[in-house]
Amino acid sequence: MKTKRALLSVSDKTGLVPFAEALVQSNYELISTGGTAKALRDAGLPVKDISEHTGFPEMLDGRVKTLHPLVHGGLLYIRGNATHEAAVKQHNIKSIDLVVVNLYPFEATVARPGVALHEAIENIDIGGPSMLRSAAKNHDSVTVIVDPADYAEVAEQIKAKGDTTLELRRKLCAKVYARTAAYDAAIAAHLQKEFAADKGALPAVLTISAPLAQPLRYGENPHQTAALYGKFHDYFKQLHGKELSYNNILDLTAAAALIAEFSHDLPTLAILKHTNPCGVGQGANLREAWDKAFATDKQAPFGGIIAVNQPLDAACAEAIAEIFSEVIVAPEFSAEALAVLQKKKNLRLLQVVKSPLTAAPWDVRSVGADSFLLQQRDLKTTGAADLKIVTKRQPTAAELKAMLFGWRVVKHLKSNAILYVDEGRTLGTGAGQMSRVDSSRIAVWKAGEAKLPLAGSVVCSDAFFPFPDGLIAAADAGATAAIQPGGSVRDAEVIAAADARGMAMAFTGARHFRH
Numbered sequence: 001m002k003t004k005r006a007l008l009s010v011s012d013k014t015g016l017v018p019f020a021e022a023l024v025q026s027n028y029e030l031i032s033t034g035g036t037a038k039a040l041r042d043a044g045l046p047v048k049d050i051s052e053h054t055g056f057p058e059m060l061d062g063r064v065k066t067l068h069p070l071v072h073g074g075l076l077y078i079r080g081n082a083t084h085e086a087a088v089k090q091h092n093i094k095s096i097d098l099v100v101v102n103l104y105p106f107e108a109t110v111a112r113p114g115v116a117l118h119e120a121i122e123n124i125d126i127g128g129p130s131m132l133r134s135a136a137k138n139h140d141s142v143t144v145i146v147d148p149a150d151y152a153e154v155a156e157q158i159k160a161k162g163d164t165t166l167e168l169r170r171k172l173c174a175k176v177y178a179r180t181a182a183y184d185a186a187i188a189a190h191l192q193k194e195f196a197a198d199k200g201a202l203p204a205v206l207t208i209s210a211p212l213a214q215p216l217r218y219g220e221n222p223h224q225t226a227a228l229y230g231k232f233h234d235y236f237k238q239l240h241g242k243e244l245s246y247n248n249i250l251d252l253t254a255a256a257a258l259i260a261e262f263s264h265d266l267p268t269l270a271i272l273k274h275t276n277p278c279g280v281g282q283g284a285n286l287r288e289a290w291d292k293a294f295a296t297d298k299q300a301p302f303g304g305i306i307a308v309n310q311p312l313d314a315a316c317a318e319a320i321a322e323i324f325s326e327v328i329v330a331p332e333f334s335a336e337a338l339a340v341l342q343k344k345k346n347l348r349l350l351q352v353v354k355s356p357l358t359a360a361p362w363d364v365r366s367v368g369a370d371s372f373l374l375q376q377r378d379l380k381t382t383g384a385a386d387l388k389i390v391t392k393r394q395p396t397a398a399e400l401k402a403m404l405f406g407w408r409v410v411k412h413l414k415s416n417a418i419l420y421v422d423e424g425r426t427l428g429t430g431a432g433q434m435s436r437v438d439s440s441r442i443a444v445w446k447a448g449e450a451k452l453p454l455a456g457s458v459v460c461s462d463a464f465f466p467f468p469d470g471l472i473a474a475a476d477a478g479a480t481a482a483i484q485p486g487g488s489v490r491d492a493e494v495i496a497a498a499d500a501r502g503m504a505m506a507f508t509g510a511r512h513f514r515h
Contacts, residue, residue, distance in 0.1 A: 002095075003027075003029055003094075004026075004027065004028050004029070004095075004097045004098070005028065005029045005030075005031055005074070005094065005095060005096045005097055005098070006020075006023050006028045006029070006030055006031065006096075006097065006098040006099070006100065007031045007032070007050070007066075007071070007096050007098070007099050007100070007101075007131065008020060008030060008031070008032045008036050008040070008099075008100040008101075009032060009033040009034075009036050009050075009066065009100070009101050009127070009128065009131070010036050010100060010101060010102045011102055011103065011104055011105055012102045012105075012148060013035075013036070013039055014148045015148045015151050016036070016039060016040075016100075016148070017039065017040065017043045017045070018151075019100070019148075019151040019154075019155055020040055020043070020045055020047075021043075021045065022155035022158065022159060023098070023155070023158070024045055024046065025159070026158045026159060026162065028097075028098065028158075029046075029048065030045060030046065030047040030048065031047070031048050031049075031050055031053050031096070032047045032048070032049065032050065033049070033050045033058070033065055033066065034058070034065070037049055037050075050065055050066055050071070051065070053070065053071075053094075054068040054070045054071065055070075056068055063126065064127075065127060066127040066128075066130070066131055067126070067127055067130060069091070069093065070091075070092075070093055070094070071096065071131065072130070072131075072134050073087075073088055073091065073093040074088070074093050074094055074095050074096035075096050075099065075131065075134040075135045075138055075142055076134050076137065076138050077093065077095070077138075078138070078140075078141070079095070079140075079141045095141075096135075096142070097141070097142060097143065098142065098143045098144075098145075098154075099131055099132065099135040099142065099143070099144045099145070100144075100145045101128045101131050101132050101144075101145075101146060102128075102146055102147070102148070103125040103128045103129065103132075103146075103179070103183055104123045104124065104125035104128065105123060106120070106123045106124055106125070106183065106186055106187060106190075107183075107186045109123040110123075110186070110190045117194055120190060120194070124187055125183070129180045129183065129184075132144060132146055132176045132179070132180055133176070133177070133180060135176070136172075136173040136176040136177060137173075139169040139170060139172070139173035140166065140169070142169070143163075143164045143168075143169055143172065144169075144172055144173065144176050145172060146172075146175060146176050146179045147175065147179070150172060150175075153168065154168070154172075178209075178211075181209055182209035182210075182211065184207075185207035185208070185209040186209070188205065188207050189203065189207055192204060192205070200361075200376070202374060203374075206364070206372060206374055208364065208372070210229035210230035210231075211229065211230070212227055212228075212229055213227075213228040213229055213230055213231070213232050213233055214227065214228050214233075214243075214244075215227045215228075216228060216243075216244070216245060216246050216249075217243065217245060218245075218246065219246045220246055220247060224246075226246045228244075228246075228249060232249070232356075234353065234354070235352065235353055235354055235355070235356040236252070236256075236329075236350045236351070236352060236353065236356075237350065237351045237353050238348060238349070238350055238351075239333065239338070239349040239350070239351055240338070240341065240342050240347065240348065240349040241327075241344075241345070241346060241347050241348030241349055242345070242346050242348060244327075244348060248305075248326055248327055248348060250275055251272055251273075251274070251275055251304075251305040251326070251327065252305055252307075252327045252329050252350055253356065254272055254275035254276075254305075254412065255270060255272045255305045255306070255307035255327075255329050256307060256329055256352055256355070256356060256357075257356075257357060257412065258270050258272065258277055258280070258307065258409070258412040259307040259308065259309050259329070260355055260357055261381075261408040261409075261411070261412075262282070262309045262408065263309055263355075265282065265309060266282045266283065266284075266289075266424070267282065267283055267284065267285050267286045267288070267289050267308075267309065267310050268280065268281070268282045268289055268308070268309045268310075269281055269282075269286055269289035269290050269292075269293045269306065269307070269308045269309075269316070270293060270306070270307045270308075270409075271293050271294065271296075271297075271300075271301045271304050271305070271306050272304060272305045272306075272307070273300045273301065273303070273304045273305070275414070276412075276413055276414055276429070276431045276432065277409055277412055277413060277426070277429065278296065278297045278300040278301060278304065278429060279292075279293035279294060279295070279296030279297050279300075279301065279426055279429075280293050280296075280409050280425070280426045281293035281294075281295075281296075281424065281425045281426070282405070282424035282425065283424065285313070285315070285316070286308055286310060286312065286313060286315070286316035287313075287315040287316045287319055289308075289316075290316050290319050290320065291319070292424065292425040292426075293425070293426070294319075294323075295425075295450060295452065296425070296426045296427060296428070296429070296446070296450055296452065297429070297446060297449075297450060298450065299449075301323060301325070302323060302324055303324055303325070303326055304325055304326065305325070305326055305327045305328075305329065306320060306325055306327070306328045306329070307328075307329040307330070308328075308329070308330045308331075309331070310330075310331065311330065311331060311332035311333065311334060312328065312330040312332070312333045312334065312337045313334050313336070313337055314334060314336035314337050314339075314340055316337070317333075317334075317336070317337035317340040317341050318340055320341070321340055321341060321343075321344065325347060326347070326348065327347075327348045327349075327350060328341065328347065328348070328349050328350070329350045329352060330349075330350075330351060330352070331351065331352050332351060333349060333351065357377065357379065361376060361377055362374055362375065362376060362377060363375050363376075363377050363378075378411070378512060378514075380510055380512075381408075382404070382407055382408075382508050382510065383404070384400060384404065386508060386509070387400075387403070387483075387506040387507070387508060388486070388506065388507045388508075388509065389504065389505070389506050390486065390491075390495050390498075390505055390506070390507050391495060391498045391499055391503060391504050391505045392499050393499075393502060393503065393504045394504060395481050395504035395506065396481075396504075398422075398423050399458055399480065399481040399504055401423045401424075402421050402422050402423045402424075402457070402458040402481070403458050403460070403481060403483040403506055405421055405423065405424060406419055406420075406421035406426075406458055406460035406483060407460055407483050407508065409421065409426060409460070410460040410461070410462050410512065411462065411512040411514070412514065413429060413431040413432075413462065413514065414431045414432035414514050414515070415431075415432070415462050415463065415512075415513045415514050415515065416430075416431075416432070416433050416434070416435065416436040416438075416439045416462070416463070417429075417430070417431045417432075417439060417460075417461070417462040417463075417512075417514070418430040418431075418436065418439040418440045418442075418443045418459065418460070418461055418462075418470075418474075419443060419459070419460040419461075420443055420444070420447055420454050420457045420458070420459055420460075420474075420477070420479065421457060421458050421460060422456065422457050422458065427447045427450075427452045427454060427457055428442075428443040428444055428445075428446040428447030428448075428450070428452065428454065429442075429443055429446055430442035430443035430444075430446065436461070436463070436465070436466070436470055437469065437470060437473070440470055440473050440474065441473075444473075444477045447477075453478065454477045454478035454479060455478035455480075456478065456480050457477075457478055457479045457480070457481075458479060458480070458481045458482065458483060459471075459474035459477075459479040459481075459482045459483075460482070460483050460484070461482070461483075461484040461485075462485075462511060462512045462513060462514070463484070463485060463511045463512075463513060464484055464485050464486055464487045464488040464491070464494075464511070465482075465484055465488060465490075465494045466488050466490065467490060467493070467494075468490070468493045468494050468496070468497035471494050471497050471498055471503075471505075472497055472501070475497075475498075475501040475503055479503070480502070480503055480504070481503055481504040481505065481506075482498065482503060482504075482505045482506070483505070483506045483508065484505070484506075484507065484508070485507065485508050485509060485510055485511040485512075486507030486508070486509060487507075487509075487511070491507075
């Protein structure tokens with residue numbers, strides 16, 4: 001029987017020894033390198049060092065060990081091809097029939113805060129990707145494994161049949177090239193950032209590579225297939241409820257982004273629907289915040305997403321449980337809150353393990369035809385010192401607090417966005433309309449439906465008022481103050497309209513369009 005050889009060289013040694021034992025039991029000769037060879041020997045398994053196989057020592061601190069014709073020739077020659085068979089016989093190249101490689105942990109290394117450039121460079125694997133690519137190219141004859149999750153299936157087939165099926169080898173081949181592509185993409189992204197003169201500069205090449213996180217039942221609609229990719233589960237941990245849907249994921253990430261605006265604030269609760277906040281409240285506790293948020297709109301929250309900025313307690317959980325919600329997002333849930341909410345089998349409970357906003361500085365959006373839009377994530381914050389009061393009347397302390405609260409919320413409404421607030425609560429929202437006047441009308445109507453008086457309120461606009469009519473309508477509705485970016489050619493007219501009505505108005509100097 002022809003001797004079969006397996007070359008094993010791994011950083012992640014999860015499941016390595018049991019798999020190697022299965023190979024030995026199926027009469028494979030093991031070849032290995034460095035720490036992998038030591039782990040196999042320590043387990044009592046027979047293993048040949050790569051230097052013994054090639055007749056060439058490992059050198060340059062391990063940088064050169066598998067880059068050798070006896071390795072790549074043994075992987076790449078086409079079995080049954082007379083010319084290839086003659087060449088490997090002439091040069092005494094022995095076949096390598098199975099390769100197990102997982103790569104130096106480059107991504108994990110550069111994810112650590114403050115990692116030095118030299119350390120990142122040393123964690124760029126060279127020999128590993130080379131072996132993977134050679135083995136994968138010749139997958140008609142060679143089995144290649146890059147993921148310990150595949151050990152069991154490979155071992156089972158080898159035990160049953162003496163070899164793997166072509167179908168499995170093809171699947172593993174595709175997985176290898178996906179992994180090496182992602183690995184190179186991570187290196188390219190990090191080094192482009194490291195070597196850029198402007199650390200905030202746009203990358204010259206946008207590399208997108210993300211592993212499948214989970215398949216989804218469908219997309220926005222049942223006739224659309226969908227899946228989630230990337231590291232979503234590093235940031236959100238599902239504690240209860242049905243599997244997340246495509247729309248759930250869009251909504252809950254929007255909720256997490258909004259509530260992050262209030263991460264160091266008073267107890268704050270936000271209710272969102274179709275990524276738009278329909279009510280936000282603050283209070284002495286989360287139950288009080290819930291009451292304020294829910295009072296803004298008692299219809300829209302049905303089937304909505306709820307986010308809180310503090311551990312969810314039983315009192316608030318009991319109030320929330322009185323209506324149907326899709327998802328609740330919180331930094332933590334008390335045991336009592338879980339006991340209340342887990343009675344609802346369809347309610348999804350998500351814990352924010354770490355903020356997803358600080359992980360990536362960019363927003364990426366597909367625009368079809370293999371094209372993407374890339375922009376800096378809108379993390380701009382506005383404090384009292386950033387405001388320019390442009391009216392004769394200065395805002396009162398209460399109006400100023402309401403301005404700053406509302407500005408953080410209106411940033412998360414789809415444009416055109418108009419929002420009425422008072423201190424620590426939303427009163428009426430208008431979002432996503434083709435006309436800012438329409439958004440204004442809807443916001444006033446919503447407040448009226450909720451029986452929330454707008455007298456003494458603050459009106460917030462995500463972009464400038466292009467004409468005085470929007471501001472005048474807000475004043476007629478009862479608003480006594482306004483906050484907006486400014487920048488219209490008719491700013492002077494808008495300011496004059498505010499002064500004529502005794503309103504206070506602040507310009508932020510920055511708009512927050514959200515499409």
